[in-house]
Amino acid sequence: xxxxxxxxxxxxxxxxxxxxxxGVSLDVTCGExxxxxxxxxxxxxxxxxxxxxxxxxDGGELDVLGMRLDxxxxxxxxxxxxxxxxxxxxxxxxxxxxxxxxxxxxAPIKVQKRAKAAAEQRxxxxxxxxxxxxxxxxxxxQLSGGQQQRVAIARALALDPEVMLFDxxxxxxxxxxxxxVLDAMRQLARGGMTMVVVTHELGFAREVAxxxxxxxxxQVVEISDPETFFSNAKEERSRKFLNQMQH
Amino acid sequence: xxxxxxxLITLLLAALIGWGGWSTLHWLIHxxxxxxxxxxxxxxxxxxxxxxxxxxxLVWMVGLVLLTVLTLLGPKRIGWRGALPLLWIAMxxxxxxxxxxxxxxxxxxTRDWGGLTLTLLLTAxxxxxxxxxxxxxxxxxxxxxxxxxxxxxxxxxxxRAVPLIxxxxxxxxxxxxxxxxxxxxxxxxxxxxxxxxxxxxxxxxDVRGGLQAIPPTQREAAExxxxxxxxxxxxxxxxxxxxxxxxxLTNQAVGLLQNTSLMALLGLVELLGISRSLLANPAFIxxxxxxxxxxxxxxWLCCTAMALLARHLEVQLDPVRSNR
Numbered sequence: 001x002x003x004x005x006x007x008x009x010x011x012x013x014x015x016x017x018x019x020x021x022x023g024v025s026l027d028v029t030c031g032e033x034x035x036x037x038x039x040x041x042x043x044x045x046x047x048x049x050x051x052x053x054x055x056x057x058d059g060g061e062l063d064v065l066g067m068r069l070d071x072x073x074x075x076x077x078x079x080x081x082x083x084x085x086x087x088x089x090x091x092x093x094x095x096x097x098x099x100x101x102x103x104x105x106x107a108p109i110k111v112q113k114r115a116k117a118a119a120e121q122r123x124x125x126x127x128x129x130x131x132x133x134x135x136x137x138x139x140x141x142q143l144s145g146g147q148q149q150r151v152a153i154a155r156a157l158a159l160d161p162e163v164m165l166f167d168x169x170x171x172x173x174x175x176x177x178x179x180x181v182l183d184a185m186r187q188l189a190r191g192g193m194t195m196v197v198v199t200h201e202l203g204f205a206r207e208v209a210x211x212x213x214x215x216x217x218x219q220v221v222e223i224s225d226p227e228t229f230f231s232n233a234k235e236e237r238s239r240k241f242l243n244q245m246q247h
Numbered sequence: 248x249x250x251x252x253x254x255l256i257t258l259l260l261a262a263l264i265g266w267g268g269w270s271t272l273h274w275l276i277h278x279x280x281x282x283x284x285x286x287x288x289x290x291x292x293x294x295x296x297x298x299x300x301x302x303x304x305l306v307w308m309v310g311l312v313l314l315t316v317l318t319l320l321g322p323k324r325i326g327w328r329g330a331l332p333l334l335w336i337a338m339x340x341x342x343x344x345x346x347x348x349x350x351x352x353x354x355x356x357t358r359d360w361g362g363l364t365l366t367l368l369l370t371a372x373x374x375x376x377x378x379x380x381x382x383x384x385x386x387x388x389x390x391x392x393x394x395x396x397x398x399x400x401x402x403x404x405x406x407r408a409v410p411l412i413x414x415x416x417x418x419x420x421x422x423x424x425x426x427x428x429x430x431x432x433x434x435x436x437x438x439x440x441x442x443x444x445x446x447x448x449x450x451x452x453d454v455r456g457g458l459q460a461i462p463p464t465q466r467e468a469a470e471x472x473x474x475x476x477x478x479x480x481x482x483x484x485x486x487x488x489x490x491x492x493x494x495x496l497t498n499q500a501v502g503l504l505q506n507t508s509l510m511a512l513l514g515l516v517e518l519l520g521i522s523r524s525l526l527a528n529p530a531f532i533x534x535x536x537x538x539x540x541x542x543x544x545x546x547w548l549c550c551t552a553m554a555l556l557a558r559h560l561e562v563q564l565d566p567v568r569s570n571r
Contacts, residue, residue: 052471083473093468097487097566106482107472139566159472 002030004065004163004194005051011059012046012218020046022218023060028163033195035205035226038215039241044198047215048165051196052085053078065162083111086156090168092148094140094155100127101136104155112159119158126154130184146177150184157188164188166197202245206230214238283534284541287525291545294361294516300353303345304364311338311367315552319559339371357435361516363545365435369507369517373442374500380443381450382485388455399451406448412509414445419513438510446503453495457488490564497557501550508546518542 005028012021020043028034036044049055051064053073061070064081094103104123108114114122127133130150132143140148149169156164166185170178182204189195189208199205205212205226212229214221214237222235233239284291293304318331346368348354360368387399406414418441422432432440461484469479489496511520522538525531531538 054467054471079473079475082471087471089464089468091464093464095465095468095483095487097490099566107474110478110482111473141566155472 003063004028004030004032005196006063007047007050007060008062009060010047010050010057010062012043012050012055013058019218021050021060024215024218024220025060026213026220026223028194028196030162030194031192032210033189033197033208035209035212036196036198036215037200037205037212037241038221042215043218044215045167046218048087048167048196048198051163051165052082052087054087083159084161085163085165086159086161087165088149088152088156088167088169090171092140092145092152092172094148094151096140098139099136100132100138100140100143100151103140103151104158107155108158123154123158126157127151129187130154131180144177145173146180149173149177149181153181153184153188163194163196166195166199168198168200170199170201200245202230202242214241216241279537280534281537283525283531283537290521290525291362291518291541293364294521295359296361296364297353297355297359300348300355303348303352303355304360307338307342307345308364308367310341314338315556319555339375342368342371357433360435362521363518363549365515365517366504366507367549369435369438369442369510369515370500370504372439373446374503376439376443377446377450377499377503378496380447382454382489384447384451385454385458386480388451389458403448403451406445407452409445411445411506412512415441415509415513417441418444434515438513438515442503442506446499449499450496453492453499454488456495457490457492458484460491461487490561493557493561493564497554500557501553504549504553505546518545 007024007026010021010024013019024047038044046055050057053069057071059071065084067081101123105119108119109116127136132147132150135143135147170181186208209226211223212226213223216237221237289301293301296304314334346360384399384403387395390396418437465483466479469483507517508519510517511523522542526538
């Protein structure tokens with residue numbers, strides 16, 4: 001099994017003395033779905049944002065698809081990684097001034113220098129896959145949150161990434177819109193995509209995750225398969241968190 | 248009780264407005280002598296441009312009017328609409344060529360330029376210079392490089408602390424003193440440059456406001472897609488920021504048009520300058536009211552056209568509205 005992301009002893013602090021990441025080490029294997037859970041402020045978002053260089057590291061090192069990233073990384077190293085790692089944000093972050101189609105084809109045309117027609121054809125395929133082909137000519141503000149998030153997934157997929165990072169992709173959605181986004185992610189996981197997903201969706205974690213990682217106070221508390229994690233978590237802190245999640 | 252008082256006030260006000268309107272109308276028709284306007288229309292339009300060449304500035308202005316009408320009232324959803332922005336931009340070099348001459352046209356010196364033509368040229372020229380300069384200053388002010396940030400801030404604050412008339416005097420009178428003898432920058436060009444330098448400081452602040460309204464997550468989303476910082480600025484941040492700044496930028500453009508009248512104090516015979524020299528003519532002595540009313544009407548017309556065009560642009564650039 002090849003390793004997609006190997007993190008060794010990652011350290012990140014926003015405020016001196018307070019570590020958002022406090023010696024995090026983990027491997028993500030190719031084709032795996034890793035779900036990251038933990039209370040807010042536990043460092044899970046910070047962690048996946050280091051994977052594509054959005055958060056510069058203060059210590060430790062990363063190996064992302066064979067490319068090294070550490071505290072002394074350079075801009076071009078980060079951009080090489082970003083071309084192969086897609087990311088979906090909590091707030092969608094679509095470009096409001098561009099149509100859905102232009103949102104998706106912007107990077108393929110400008111970064112990968114693909115032909116416009118080919119990029120558009122691929123975008124339509126992806127929208128079709130996401131079940132929103134008919135929205136191609138609309139603008140982000142005209143779509144529901146769930147539709148916007150599916151566009152965001154299509155936009156990330158348009159660059160044919162090898163790894164997809166999801167940073168709380170359903171946390172900003174109305175409850176009745178969560179399922180359509182999770183379904184799209186399920187489909188992606190079935191296709192064999194390597195995924196790291198920060199989420200509070202227990203059902204998704206139980207059903208789709210290959211492994212669940214629980215973080216607290218910037219540290220990895222435990223990494224287990226979902227069955228063990230949900231029915232028989234090893235650590236007291238994990239059990240307490242799960243208890244609170246299920247009320 | 249109150250109702251009677253209300254009626255009384257209403258009646259009194261109506262009578263006052265009626266009386267004011269009537270006497271104004273009466274003066275406009277019977278009292279005023281409009282010959283100072285009617286006999287000098289060519290002067291107001293093109294200044295002392297040689298009579299046999301007057302068609303050149305006139306063609307330019309008719310072109311501007313046609314383009315305005317076409318933009319505002321022309322049929323929608325037709326292929327040539329895409330060419331409109333290009334046509335507008337092309338009006339600047341075309342206007343310059345028509346006025347300066349050369350390339351088959353008789354050359355005309357800038358001291359013969361004047362009237363509305365010069366007013367419009369000063370506005371268009373300085374606006375087109377000031378916008379890119381203002382955008383660069385706004386970006387400089389937000390730059391991570393301290394030297395760039397400080398110098399942009401210093402420039403903006405300095406320019407905003409100095410009255411426009413002082414900047415214009417500086418441009419007209421002082422710059423030539425610093426230049427080596429023999430090298431002379433054209434008067435109109437000096438005015439345009441001084442105007443642009445001044446307006447850029449204000450435009451920079453409007454653009455900065457637009458830039459600040461764009462959440463940093465937009466830049467993040469662009470970065471994550473592999474766009475370079477320059478691409479993210481050009482394709483994601485600036486288009487949104489400029490759209491947000493558009494209403495304030497319109498304000499600046501209207502202000503620019505009106506401020507060109509200050510050039511009259513420096514001896515350029517734009518719209519106000521030509522009027523002042525007409526009033527100095529013994530044949531039209533004392534016709535202040537007529538001339539200034541006429542001027543107010545012309546300025547009002549130009550500003551209204553600009554405001555309408557800007558409003559039109561806002562609607563066009565609003566993705567959701569133009570998509571319906």
